[in-house]
Amino acid sequence: MIIFTAKFILPLEMLKEERQRTILNEVELHNRVLLTDIAEKLDVSIDTVRRDVKELDTENRLRKVHGGAVSLGFSNYSPARNNVYALDEKIAIAEKALSLLKPESVILIDGGTTCLELARLLPPHIKLTCFTLSLPVAMELLTKPNIDTIFIGGQLSKDAQITMGANTIHNLSEIKVDYSFIGTGYVDAAFGLTEFDWDIVQTKKAVIKASKKTILLCISEKLNSQHRFKTCDLNAIDTLITELEANHTLLANFKSQEIQLL
Amino acid sequence: MIIFTAKFILPLEMLKEERQRTILNEVELHNRVLLTDIAEKLDVSIDTVRRDVKELDTENRLRKVHGGAVSLGFSNYSPARNNVYALDEKIAIAEKALSLLKPESVILIDGGTTCLELARLLPPHIKLTCFTLSLPVAMELLTKPNIDTIFIGGQLSKDAQITMGANTIHNLSEIKVDYSFIGTGYVDAAFGLTEFDWDIVQTKKAVIKASKKTILLCISEKLNSQHRFKTCDLNAIDTLITELEANHTLLANFKSQEIQLL
DNA sequence: CTACATTTTGCTGTTTTTTGCTTTTTTATG
DNA sequence: CATAAAAAAGCAAAAAACAGCAAAATGTAG
Numbered sequence: 001m002i003i004f005t006a007k008f009i010l011p012l013e014m015l016k017e018e019r020q021r022t023i024l025n026e027v028e029l030h031n032r033v034l035l036t037d038i039a040e041k042l043d044v045s046i047d048t049v050r051r052d053v054k055e056l057d058t059e060n061r062l063r064k065v066h067g068g069a070v071s072l073g074f075s076n077y078s079p080a081r082n083n084v085y086a087l088d089e090k091i092a093i094a095e096k097a098l099s100l101l102k103p104e105s106v107i108l109i110d111g112g113t114t115c116l117e118l119a120r121l122l123p124p125h126i127k128l129t130c131f132t133l134s135l136p137v138a139m140e141l142l143t144k145p146n147i148d149t150i151f152i153g154g155q156l157s158k159d160a161q162i163t164m165g166a167n168t169i170h171n172l173s174e175i176k177v178d179y180s181f182i183g184t185g186y187v188d189a190a191f192g193l194t195e196f197d198w199d200i201v202q203t204k205k206a207v208i209k210a211s212k213k214t215i216l217l218c219i220s221e222k223l224n225s226q227h228r229f230k231t232c233d234l235n236a237i238d239t240l241i242t243e244l245e246a247n248h249t250l251l252a253n254f255k256s257q258e259i260q261l262l
Numbered sequence: 263m264i265i266f267t268a269k270f271i272l273p274l275e276m277l278k279e280e281r282q283r284t285i286l287n288e289v290e291l292h293n294r295v296l297l298t299d300i301a302e303k304l305d306v307s308i309d310t311v312r313r314d315v316k317e318l319d320t321e322n323r324l325r326k327v328h329g330g331a332v333s334l335g336f337s338n339y340s341p342a343r344n345n346v347y348a349l350d351e352k353i354a355i356a357e358k359a360l361s362l363l364k365p366e367s368v369i370l371i372d373g374g375t376t377c378l379e380l381a382r383l384l385p386p387h388i389k390l391t392c393f394t395l396s397l398p399v400a401m402e403l404l405t406k407p408n409i410d411t412i413f414i415g416g417q418l419s420k421d422a423q424i425t426m427g428a429n430t431i432h433n434l435s436e437i438k439v440d441y442s443f444i445g446t447g448y449v450d451a452a453f454g455l456t457e458f459d460w461d462i463v464q465t466k467k468a469v470i471k472a473s474k475k476t477i478l479l480c481i482s483e484k485l486n487s488q489h490r491f492k493t494c495d496l497n498a499i500d501t502l503i504t505e506l507e508a509n510h511t512l513l514a515n516f517k518s519q520e521i522q523l524l
Numbered sequence: 525c526t527a528c529a530t531t532t533t534g535c536t537g538t539t540t541t542t543t544g545c546t547t548t549t550t551t552a553t554g
Numbered sequence: 555c556a557t558a559a560a561a562a563a564g565c566a567a568a569a570a571a572c573a574g575c576a577a578a579a580t581g582t583a584g
Contacts, residue, residue: 016532032277032279032280034275034277035570036569036570044533044534045533045534045535046534046570047533047534047535047571047572048532048533048534050570050571050572051532051533065277065278065279066277066278066541066542066569066570066571067275067277067278067541067542067569067570067571068277070277070279070280085287085290085291085333086290086291112293135397135400135401135404135413138397138418139397139401141418142397142418142420142423145420148417149417149418149420150415150416150417150418150429151397151413151415151416151417151418151425152415153412153413153414153415153416153425153433154412154413154415155410155411155412155413156400156403156404156411156412156413158404158407158411159293159294159327159332160293161404163413163415167412171415185292185293185294186292196292196293196294196295196296197294219291221291222291222292225292227292278542297560306543306544307543307544307545308544308560309543309544309545309561310542310543310544312560312561312562313542313543328551328552328559328560328561329552329559329560329561
């Protein structure tokens with residue numbers, strides 16, 4: 001494609017102010033800009049744009065990066081803070097899950113941040129017998145006075161901080177819980193639950209087998225994604241809890257199945 | 263003046279920041295990613311992804327592993343040990359215990375603050391297979407790259423933060439380790455090791471039975487004290503480690519026995 | 525209106541960063 | 555120990571940033 005640019009046809013001389021305003025707008029709209037794009041769009045040299053962006057950077061109105069600029073909120077993170085990804089969504093899911101809990105029942109809580117959130121939010125008065133294979137979940141459950149915690153032994157995975165492997169699977173084969181709350185790496189209406197890791201899949205299979213009912217906790221962002229190893233089909237799951245309303249568009253694919261949406 | 267500008271079909275350029283943000287999202291969403299997957303998804307070379315992940319790793323925003331990256335997740339657990347009683351003594355004991363460790367051996371580490379200190383001080387390079395029934399010890403062992411950790415399952419005690427009970431004892435009956443490092447509530451040259459709690463005694467008995475050699479870690483303050491339930495006689499112990507010199511007066515009673523003092 | 529200082533802008537190298545490629549080394553795994 | 559995959563190291567091309575300079579625009583004062 002060839003663009004003909006007649007420079008003198010543009011009589012509107014832009015003030016520096018206006019230019020910078022435009023750049024800021026662009027950044028706030030798209031979270032990022034390329035210097036070259038701006039230069040072309042405003043028909044000024046790349047150097048001018050660079051100088052503008054540099055100024056805006058020193059004024060802390062955006063952050064200049066190699067090749068462009070990004071909005072300040074874009075890369076904001078606090079390393080010290082307890083930064084769980086999508087924490088609000090996970091809390092919403094955990095709260096829905098809580099409504100399923102019947103006192104005196106025997107449940108199993110899987111690893112992962114969503115399940116950990118469920119463990120955190122368990123009310124102190126509720127009486128439960130709770131199995132888990134996640135170290136952080138177990139730590140959390142110890143703080144609940146009325147929960148009897150049983151840890152499923154086995155080889156510990158440094159990444160997932162859960163026990164897995166043959167011994168764990170064998171131990172799981174000897175129990176049967178009323179409900180298990182599990183997470184998954186990926187879920188798809190057609191392909192079911194999948195994982196990145198083969199060992200995790202084996203463990204999750206054993207968990208599902210050890211459960212009368214299985215409840216999947218899953219933020220909507222994971223819906224319609226898949227990976228290498230398959231845990232189970234979707235119909236092995238009894239209830240799917242996301243942070244969305246049950247009739248949300250994104251859940252349409254999952255609605256037809258014999259699965260309870262929450 | 264007329265300017266002819268030949269505009270190329272840009273392959274939608276991505277800023278480095280955007281790429282890294284995408285990688286972080288993926289990691290936080292699924293807990294782990296493959297470098298190759300990311301490279302394909304973002305349509306950049308594997309080297310670029312590797313460099314990005316390396317940067318993010320040094321910034322402590324994820325952990326780089328062979329072939330991919332994993333989320334830091336909840337691994338930033340550091341149980342405060344500000345208020346550990348007699349910490350210096352316990353560190354001294356743990357350091358002596360370290361000298362007993364042979365690479366590639368299979369050991370068991372009990373619960374209690376002294377044993378936890380031993381776990382903390384394990385050097386990162388040493389290769390060990392390590393059993394434990396203590397939640398805090400297990401958490402600590404997860405941070406050691408070359409230690410294979412196996413958690414002995416069972417019912418969790420809220421006080422001691424270890425598994426115990428029939429299931430734990432049964433699980434212990436099926437293993438045999440080279441060394442076990444145990445603590446005790448009370449120890450006396452004549453009465454042996456005793457505890458306040460009956461269940462703990464049963465568990466410790468099972469631990470000793472599962473060990474070729476048993477090493478008792480014990481601060482001198484506990485010497486010559488006793489309580490209600492008996493774990494074992496002193497001669498069931500192979501090595502006694504205190505913070506004292508082996509020829510200290512307080513250890514006189516223990517010297518006569520067929521027990522190694524350290 | 526002119527003379528002159530100041531700011532802005534675009535242009536010219538030069539330097540730095542980024543990125544993909546190749547080769548070598550290391551690591552994982554059977 | 556052999557094989558394959560991944561990481562590391564080094565290199566070169568391309569893009570971007572930078573520094574300096576000069577033309578143009580703007581402002582100011584006489």
